[in-house]
Amino acid sequence: MIVPANTWQATAAACLDVNAIPVLVDVEPDTYCLDPEKAAAAITPRTRAIIPVHLYNSLADMDRILELARQHKLFVIEDCAHNHGSQWRGRGVGAVGDIGCFSFQSSKSLNAGEGGFVMTNDDRLFERLYSLRNCGRMRPDADPSNWEPVQSGNYRISEWQAAILLAQFERFPAQLAKREANMTFLNEQLGQIEGLKPMLRRPQVTRQGLYQYAFRYDPEAFNEVPVEAFRRALGAELNTSVGGMYYPLNHSPLYQPHTKRRHHLSDEYWQAIDPKRFNTPIAERAFSTESVILSHPHLLADQDNLGDQLSRI
Ligand SMILES: Cc1ncc(COP(=O)(O)O)c(C=O)c1O
Known part of the structure; x- marks a missing residue:
């Protein structure tokens, strides 16, 4: 998965959690967001997704990223933790790619103390995400043809947090x-x-x-x-x-994949997740x-x- 080098460690850590390889790619000098040309150069036949992160007061170049995704049949997962309410060509971020992720951790401009949400327009991905957040359960109204069993845990936001968030939508x-x-x-x-x-x-x-x-x-x-x-x-x-800005992830003290033995899926994987192998001037x-x-x-x-x-x- 293609991840920008400039982001909070969670963006890359989420890839490790699903046994994917976070491939760190440099950012653009004028937006500090993923550089699409460098992302293009990093794509291989094993690449599955691009994760643009809309950081600070900038958005990633979604035109170019969607074009790359179409060309190489990749998913686009937008990390919108910093950009509640921003729009690209009149469309809210998070709804531009296949999946959008938001954080409502306490320092964010919409916050529920902790928590976040994830959105998609795709029925199959929706059922998958529902199950991933709810211990693998199938949504009661799901069309079974859109669903398959998956191992997961509890990633639910509470009703109390949702109420705090909904109240903030007024202002x-x-x-x-x-x-x-x-x-x-x-x-x-x-x-x-x-x-x-x-x-x-x-x-x-x-x-x-x-x-x-x-x-x-x-x-x-x-x-x-x-x-x-x-x-x-x-x-x-x-x-x-x-x-x-954040420490580039290839030098970040907070991004240390090699400190967890469970990431040693194979010697090849271990080498591939070494953040120091990337160059992000x-x-x-x-x-x-x-x-x-x-x-x-x-x-x-x-x-x-x-x-x-x-x-x-
Ligand atoms: C760019 C980015 N992605 C992901 C996250 C993770 O969000 P959370 O802390 O809600 O897990 C953050 C949080 O600060 C972030 O800044």
Whole structure:
């Protein structure tokens, strides 16, 4: 399965859980999402799926990814943990590929404390997903011709969590619109500061939600002040924590497939899941010298307040 090198470890760990090989592919320099051309180069006859992750304030290039999937008969599983409410060509993310996955863990812009959901338009996949989340059970109304037994466990969200989520849907559209307007404002304003660059928003992105807001920093324009110092200084000015992007998974202390003996299906598999075998220079550069990341509550500020924050950069 093709997975971008820049993502939370869960995206790749989910592949290991089904005995698949997460093939780490580098990201685009201007979206920090899966680079479709590098994904194309990584496809082999054994590839089954592409997992684009819509990260920060960017969406993966779904036109190109769907084209690749059609060409090579692959499934597309969208990881939308960061992008509740975003749209690609007017269609909600999660409904663009074959399957969409969302996280409602407590830091997300829609949250139930913990939990998530998965969606699909395909009847067979739907029954399969239902069974996977519910100890292998068949859905009571399922058409048996769409169902087959599967080993699984309990991945159900509780009614209490669902109720907390449903209540948030009332305010969510207004929050989404405010965050999007503020993001556009920040992109315009930051883009005018030499050495700072907003992320690319492709014209196919008809709505952009976000969990974290990213922009790019060029140390050369700031007397080679390292990005960590810039993040610390900005955090001190804004009285908040300002971070960088995830460790690329090939170097992440949180992605260690070799620490679990159950992943040793064969020597060949063991070698194939070694994250260190992948080369991801763009993700590595973005991580170590470039990315600056703020959390979504900042994007709910009034524009005067954001302007004030910007004047401190
Ligand atoms: C990109 C991405 N994928 C998957 C997940 C996993 O979500 P959860 O923590 O709900 O399992 C996260 C969580 O932070 C994430 O950021």
